[in-house]
Amino acid sequence: MIHNKDTLPQQPAPKGSIGPIAWLRGNLFNGPINSLFTLLGLYVLYLLVVPTIQWAFIDADWVGTSREDCSRVGACWVFVNARFSQFIYGLYPSEEYWRANIVFAMFAGIIAWMVIPRLPFKRWMTLFALLVFPVIAYVLLHGGYFDLPRVSTHRWGGLMLTLLLATVGMVGALPIGIVLALGRRSTMPIVRTFCVIFIEFWRGVPLITILFMASVMLPLFLPSEMNVDRLIRALIGLTLFQSAYMAEVIRGGLQAIPKGQDEAAAALGMTYWKRMGLIVMPQALKMMIPGIVNTFISLFKDTTLVMIIGLFDLLGIVQAALSDSRWLGFSIEGYVFAAFVFWIFCFSMSRYSQYLERKLNTGHKQ
């Protein structure tokens, strides 16, 4: 009998089964049909990507001040360049940009503080963001106090306005939504009926209709001395509309929490608000993150609808710029720029929500 006590020396895996070539073979070229589709896909990609790069980068014009600086073979980024500050600040007077910049910087600072886990005093920061920051932002942007010249709201615009609408909408819609969702599950008939009617009314009407009502009809019902600013009208409409959607997302999360949790808490002698605040909501909110972020992203994009009531959000100001007779015919560049900015914001929100889900994942995932 032949005994070989030594194990055979370890050999590297066969060349064909590791590395990029093996990956290609395994995933893209395993069989004639798949190979064919891979080649076809590559060809389609080639047809799409090459002209796009050619248009957007190689043939594009980047520097200049007027349409004459554009060859019109490729993209004319000169247009976006010349209008850049307008796309960011709208028709805000340029000598007052610093005020908007301070607000932007504070806003970014607050977001960063909230998002980076290591930083302390989150609770104080939240209070500051919700109670103090809006006042500072209003005083700075609107002016009229501390010798700051007044800038009326119809000069606000661009990305600044988009962010303002989206932030106010989100910050306003979440608490109202929570209250409505709890109200809809309440056993008190009047509270429940009110919440159901509110939610179903606002959810049953398109956002465009609400904005039109707010901008076209509402002024006619109000006495003429009482002229509510159109931005405020849009903000209220947007917030109430979103809170109805938010309420349903939150109600969905609440229903996913087993009834036993609530009952167990009640058995411990907790009051309604303690049960909701300490037991049900923390579990529910965690599960609702995808739904809430989804609502936020759709709200962020819905803000473009304010264009129809004559507010110049990012998309609106791009369109207004396109109507300048010295810049006619650069609509693609303008829209590509707007789409890019929107994508950056929506994608960041989406990534952050995924991170948050991983961080808060405490055993609900299979």
Place this chain on the structure above:
Amino acid sequence: MFNKKHLALLASAGSLTLASMATAQADTLEDTINNGSVRCGVSDGLPGFSSPDDEGNWQGIDVDVCRAVAAAVLGDAEAVDFISLNAVERFTALQSGEVDVLSRNTTWTTTRDTTLGLNFTGVTFYDGQGFMVARDLGISSADELDGASICIQSGTTTELNLADYFRANDMEFNPIVFDTSEQTVGGYQAGRCDVLTSDTSQLAALRIQLEDPEASMILSDVISKEPLGPVVRQGDDTWFNIVKWSLFAMINAEEYGVTSENAEEMLESEDPNIARLLGQDGNYGEGMNLEADWAYNIISQVGNYAESFDRNVGMGSPLEIERGVNALWNDGGFQYAPPIR
């Protein structure tokens, strides 16, 4: 696509009772002076009529009307709050007092003038539906368009006017309908039609978006009437007069050769018309509760009608629209202002 005009009428007519209540409000002139600026409703972007320039200042022939009113009332053409309005909400904004002058390429029609509680003060631009054709087709008049395929934007009165015109002249045409003006100009560019039709002011804006604008020309024939002018609320006649005469002052200034550049020298002019216009001979602003130099302020700060036209839509602008029917009455056009005396 819904018809914006109908929706606007519907929204406005529904609110008529309320609107007529809203019109009975305080003195617009006094409010404007207290407020320190004229609240002016403009379009949210229409080439040559109102659009923000690179610095964010509103430019356009509609915008200049409001600047003129501000110059007359407040002595400062920059004292205007521009509020951009879309086609649907424009009348409500004026009725509810959100704006005091509506200068937003609005066509003067019976319905609008008589049923909305509003008044048109004059015509800043005589627009009308026209045709753009390729130069090498050798067409010089709309009568030669029999059998042509015509690019057109759907859901507008343009479509109706076109059908009427061809039927009245016993000609055939083949309509090629698009949804937006960008698609329409794209279709024309791609050669899907021989002719593109729209209002002449729009045609000029569409033409310069073509790859080779020089290869196309706009025919001089116009097949519909679209007089565009500023609008004010009914019931405040002083304000109505101010807006009306602000435009008349600009037209008269052109007629008498007073421009923003020579306005100061013209103060010394011997011509009695000019002396009256510039407030050197009697105070013709008195009836409107304005200072004697109201027209001088307009002309020196905004310019006369020709300057405004040229700078915004005429030969001095990319649109290069000819004066045509918008020339002065003594120059073959319709622009005619009553005398100041």
